[in-house]
Amino acid sequence: MKKIRAKEINEKITWQDITPGAEIYEPATSRYVQTGDWRVMRPEFIEDKCKQCLLCVPFCPDSSIPVKDGRRGDFDFAHCKGCGICVRVCPFDAIDFVKEDR
Amino acid sequence: MAIRERMSGNEAVATAMRQINPDVMGAFPITPSTEIPEYFSQFMADGLVDTQFVPVESEHSAMSVCIGASAAGARAVTATSSAGLAYMWELLYVAASSRLPMTMAVANRALTGPISIGNDHSDSMGARDSGWIQIYAESNQEVYDNFIQGVTITEATRIPVMICQDGFITSHGVSNIELLEDEKVREYIGEYEPEDYLLNSDHPLAVGPYGTAPYYMEVKRQQAQAMKDAMPVILEAAEKYGKITGRNYGFFEEYRMEDAEVAVVVIGSSAGTGKAAVDRMREEGKKAGLIKLRVFRPFPRIPLAEAMCRVKAVAIMDKAESFSNSGGPLFSEARSALYDLPQRPLAINYIYGLGGRDITVEDFDRIYDELFAIEKSGDPGDVYRYIGVRDSRDGEGQER
Numbered sequence A: 001m002k003k004i005r006a007k008e009i010n011e012k013i014t015w016q017d018i019t020p021g022a023e024i025y026e027p028a029t030s031r032y033v034q035t036g037d038w039r040v041m042r043p044e045f046i047e048d049k050c051k052q053c054l055l056c057v058p059f060c061p062d063s064s065i066p067v068k069d070g071r072r073g074d075f076d077f078a079h080c081k082g083c084g085i086c087v088r089v090c091p092f093d094a095i096d097f098v099k100e101d102r
Numbered sequence B: 001m002a003i004r005e006r007m008s009g010n011e012a013v014a015t016a017m018r019q020i021n022p023d024v025m026g027a028f029p030i031t032p033s034t035e036i037p038e039y040f041s042q043f044m045a046d047g048l049v050d051t052q053f054v055p056v057e058s059e060h061s062a063m064s065v066c067i068g069a070s071a072a073g074a075r076a077v078t079a080t081s082s083a084g085l086a087y088m089w090e091l092l093y094v095a096a097s098s099r100l101p102m103t104m105a106v107a108n109r110a111l112t113g114p115i116s117i118g119n120d121h122s123d124s125m126g127a128r129d130s131g132w133i134q135i136y137a138e139s140n141q142e143v144y145d146n147f148i149q150g151v152t153i154t155e156a157t158r159i160p161v162m163i164c165q166d167g168f169i170t171s172h173g174v175s176n177i178e179l180l181e182d183e184k185v186r187e188y189i190g191e192y193e194p195e196d197y198l199l200n201s202d203h204p205l206a207v208g209p210y211g212t213a214p215y216y217m218e219v220k221r222q223q224a225q226a227m228k229d230a231m232p233v234i235l236e237a238a239e240k241y242g243k244i245t246g247r248n249y250g251f252f253e254e255y256r257m258e259d260a261e262v263a264v265v266v267i268g269s270s271a272g273t274g275k276a277a278v279d280r281m282r283e284e285g286k287k288a289g290l291i292k293l294r295v296f297r298p299f300p301r302i303p304l305a306e307a308m309c310r311v312k313a314v315a316i317m318d319k320a321e322s323f324s325n326s327g328g329p330l331f332s333e334a335r336s337a338l339y340d341l342p343q344r345p346l347a348i349n350y351i352y353g354l355g356g357r358d359i360t361v362e363d364f365d366r367i368y369d370e371l372f373a374i375e376k377s378g379d380p381g382d383v384y385r386y387i388g389v390r391d392s393r394d395g396e397g398q399e400r
Helices: A085-089 B009-020 B035-045 B059-072 B082-087 B089-097 B122-126 B140-157 B182-189 B213-245 B270-283 B301-308 B329-338 B361-377
Strands: A041-045 A095-099 B003-007 B024-027 B052-055 B076-080 B103-108 B133-136 B161-166 B175-179 B252-255 B262-267 B288-293 B295-297 B313-318 B346-351 B384-386
Touching: A085 A095, B003 B009, B009 B035, B009 B076, B009 B103, B009 B140, B009 B161, B009 B175, B009 B182, B024 B035, B024 B059, B035 B052, B052 B059, B059 B076, B059 B082, B059 B089, B076 B082, B082 B089, B082 B122, B089 B213, B103 B122, B103 B140, B133 B140, B133 B213, B140 B161, B140 B175, B140 B182, B140 B213, B182 B213, B252 B270, B252 B301, B262 B270, B262 B301, B262 B329, B262 B361, B270 B288, B270 B361, B288 B301, B301 B329, B313 B329, B313 B361, B329 B346, B346 B361
Parallel strands: B024 B052, B024 B076, B076 B103, B103 B161, B133 B161, B262 B288, B262 B313, B313 B346, B346 B384
Antiparallel strands: A041 A095, B003 B175, B133 B295, B252 B288
16 A cells, blocks of 8 residues: 655645544655744854854754754754753853744 | 353453453453452453453552553453443543544443432433444343454454443343354454554654644544444444344344334333333234344444334434433434434333332333334324332323
């Protein structure tokens, strides 16, 4: 039986087409879902202060700090929930924590 | 050749489990179902099964074990009663909504309070909206037969199945039974080959994700459809089972209903008592009949209504209160099923047998006498009644 892909499960899907028990037949599908929209506080990356130690990366519970070629970039705000753990662990005050102003 | 034996309902269920040889059993002992994991542990010690038995610290965990095992791709079973079933409550919904097959033996027992180990149906009736299939038995033979069929039904529907019997009455009462040979049971249930399961590393799977408002209702609607679609599956499982055993099952059993003018609808072991009363009525030339409901979930709304509509008056029996002030759970649903018919019988409800209170043939005699009186007068009176309860108004000719 052809399995429905996670990308095809969206807010238009009917009850006939949704998967039994809401099962998902592939891994890492949270990247398709915006989980950052409940953020109250927002981390701000201050690149000048960052020493690229990358300590914040494994501490982020939502894998929202992208790393490319051994260097971190700005936050993935589609998935960052604003928990502030990165702010706490940064040894160089390279992450500010401000009220979300959306 | 079938094997002739004599055993209690609990031993019969444990024997069915041994023959099924499930992958996982998670269980915590509670009266009156304790013997099921006890017998099963003996089978394990004797090397008769390959099951991973998980002796957990509570029923909440027993059901969690079954959920984990089933999601992993295992054939899972458990057994419980009363407060144990109540303690599984939130997980019952998880199992059903995640569409995880498993078979649970329930030896029905009253819920507290007052504290009671006696039989009634308040435990499983309380769980009636959890999304589980519920099949009830009159006898040891039936609970054995139902449990084996339950494995087939749960795996074909992906709906967990509760196989219920009356605590002590059949769970501990020893009677004659006809067992299938082990290989026939295994041939009947077949190998369990789930399409998707967590231990299949070739096809990653997520089970039980969060269902936000845009998705939750679609998932529930599909679950409701699965329950509807389970109806023919239950009949097919029964038909296939009937072919190898000669014992035939449906959604309910009709006893002397062909020309019946009044009928009782009842679940479980009390049906046997009711049938004895029917026979006595028939000897006196009174056309009494009985319907024993076997499958309560899914509720066989249409066939049951068609069976009931052939009589003039029907007494629907509940071994559970729902404190609705409108009758017990079976009454509410069975009478509601009649509403769609152009011609329907008068229907009354009796709450009976709570906390292990016996119901006797004489009680059923009184019920049938009342039904014939209602048939004659056309007036059902107060439809919400009790039988078998001491009442200070006894002898004053009042409705109870």
